[in-house]
Amino acid sequence: MQAKQVLKGMTPYTPGKQIEDVKKEFGLTKIVKLASNENPYGYSGKVKEAIPTMIDHLEIYPDGYAAQLRDKLATTLGVDEKQLVFGCGSDEIIDFICRSYLEKGTNTVMATPTFPQYKHNALIQGADIVEVPLLESGYHDLEAMLEKVNKQTRVVWLCSPNNPTGSLISCEQLVHFLDTCPSDVLVVLDEAYYEYIEREKDPDSISLVSTYNNLVVLRTFSKAYGLANLRVGYGVASEEVATYLNITRGPFNTTSISQLSASIALDDEAFIQHSYEENVKNKQTFMDECKALGLDYYDSEGNFLFVKLPTSGDALFEYLMTKGFIVRSGEALGHPNGVRITIGSAEQMKELAAHMKEFLAAN
Numbered sequence: 214m215q216a217k218q219v220l221k222g223m224t225p226y227t228p229g230k231q232i233e234d235v236k237k238e239f240g241l242t243k244i245v246k247l248a249s250n251e252n253p254y255g256y257s258g259k260v261k262e263a264i265p266t267m268i269d270h271l272e273i274y275p276d277g278y279a280a281q282l283r284d285k286l287a288t289t290l291g292v293d294e295k296q297l298v299f300g301c302g303s304d305e306i307i308d309f310i311c312r313s314y315l316e317k318g319t320n321t322v323m324a325t326p327t328f329p330q331y332k333h334n335a336l337i338q339g340a341d342i343v344e345v346p347l348l349e350s351g352y353h354d355l356e357a358m359l360e361k362v363n364k365q366t367r368v369v370w371l372c373s374p375n376n377p378t379g380s381l382i383s384c385e386q387l388v389h390f391l392d393t394c395p396s397d398v399l400v401v402l403d404e405a406y407y408e409y410i411e412r413e414k415d416p417d418s419i420s421l422v423s424t425y426n427n428l429v430v431l432r433t434f435s436k437a438y439g440l441a442n443l444r445v446g447y448g449v450a451s452e453e454v455a456t457y458l459n460i461t462r463g464p465f466n467t468t469s470i471s472q473l474s475a476s477i478a479l480d481d482e483a484f485i486q487h488s489y490e491e492n493v494k495n496k497q498t499f500m501d502e503c504k505a506l507g508l509d510y511y512d513s514e515g516n517f518l519f520v521k522l523p524t525s526g527d528a529l530f531e532y533l534m535t536k537g538f539i540v541r542s543g544e545a546l547g548h549p550n551g552v553r554i555t556i557g558s559a560e561q562m563k564e565l566a567a568h569m570k571e572f573l574a575a576n
């Protein structure tokens with residue numbers, strides 16, 4: 214059997230440590246997972262209440278068009294329903310984009326480090342990968358990215374807030390980028406952490422989609438909405454781009470349960486507001502604690518903080534795991550001397566900071 218040559222140099226996704234494994238390995242009863250930027254407050258109680266009513270007729274295929282969710286989201290965002298595409302997480306939309314726009318002989322431009330799925334999926338389509346290092350500050354080097362765009366470039370990826378650094382691309386920067394980038398190059402703005410962006414800094418990216426036909430904005434129900442397990446993400450683009458992505462999409466890629474849950478979650482604004490406010494507060498307190506410990510970090514508009522360390526990220530990661538805290542070592546994220554930590558509840562963060570203090574005193 215001959216798999217694509219490119220696959221021979223690649224590996225399946227290595228997930229963060231699983232809770233049950235860590236419990237067993239270290240004989241712990243309580244584990245706090247701050248590794249995947251999940252919502253520490255769970256998900257909307259309205260969704261929880263409604264799920265038992267959704268289990269009839271699992272033998273019937275879902276509506277792949279997600280008409281009800283589509284209609285509601287289009288109204289909420291003020292776009293036409295033909296401008297939307299739904300995915301099994303926004304991960305799947307990243308794949309649709311690569312399958313629709315990339316092939317051998319084309320290239321795609323992205324930052325590094327950034328969300329690894331752009332590169333992963335683009336490689337499988339045979340495209341050349343052009344990676345542009347982030348600035349010292351952790352922000353995208355947008356000018357350098359623009360310089361790398363050439364005749365073969367089909368897709369540019371902007372992750373804002375950037376995973377793993379948390380840095381935000383401002384509205385002015387975004388507009389400048391879109392004005393400068395050739396209009397036949399697709400610009401993907403991945404806003405997986407959109408709901409956590411400080412309200413005054415909201416770049417209102419959806420409104421830019423009507424001006425720039427080559428812009429696609431990705432969002433997800435996995436992070437602030439707390440529905441990571443149900444796998445729903447969406448893209449907002451021009452009708453032309455959305456149509457191509459919908460052609461590439463499998464016929465039944467989201468389930469009725471996920472669609473209906475997302476739809477209910479969308480209405481529970483109080484849940485999002487609470488998650489947002491707690492995140493702002495707990496992130497600030499944690500940043501203050503890091504400062505007191507002499508640790509620097511990148512500016513973050515997400516629900517996570519990338520903390521720079523005098524040691525390898527693995528060392529702190531291993532230490533925290535023995536204390537029942539799972540974080541993400543920068544080692545796996547292309548930035549070895551640091552860790553990416555999801556902002557948990559106030560209580561969780563207080564305990565975590567105390568363990569970090571012990572670690573630094575001993576190392």
Ligand SMILES: *Cc1c(COP(=O)(O)O)cnc(C)c1O
Nearest residue numbers: 302303304328376405433435446
């Ligand atoms: C988590 C994440 C995603 C993917 O989330 P889904 O669960 O697939 O919707 C996409 N982009 C970034 C930057 C992320 O951090």
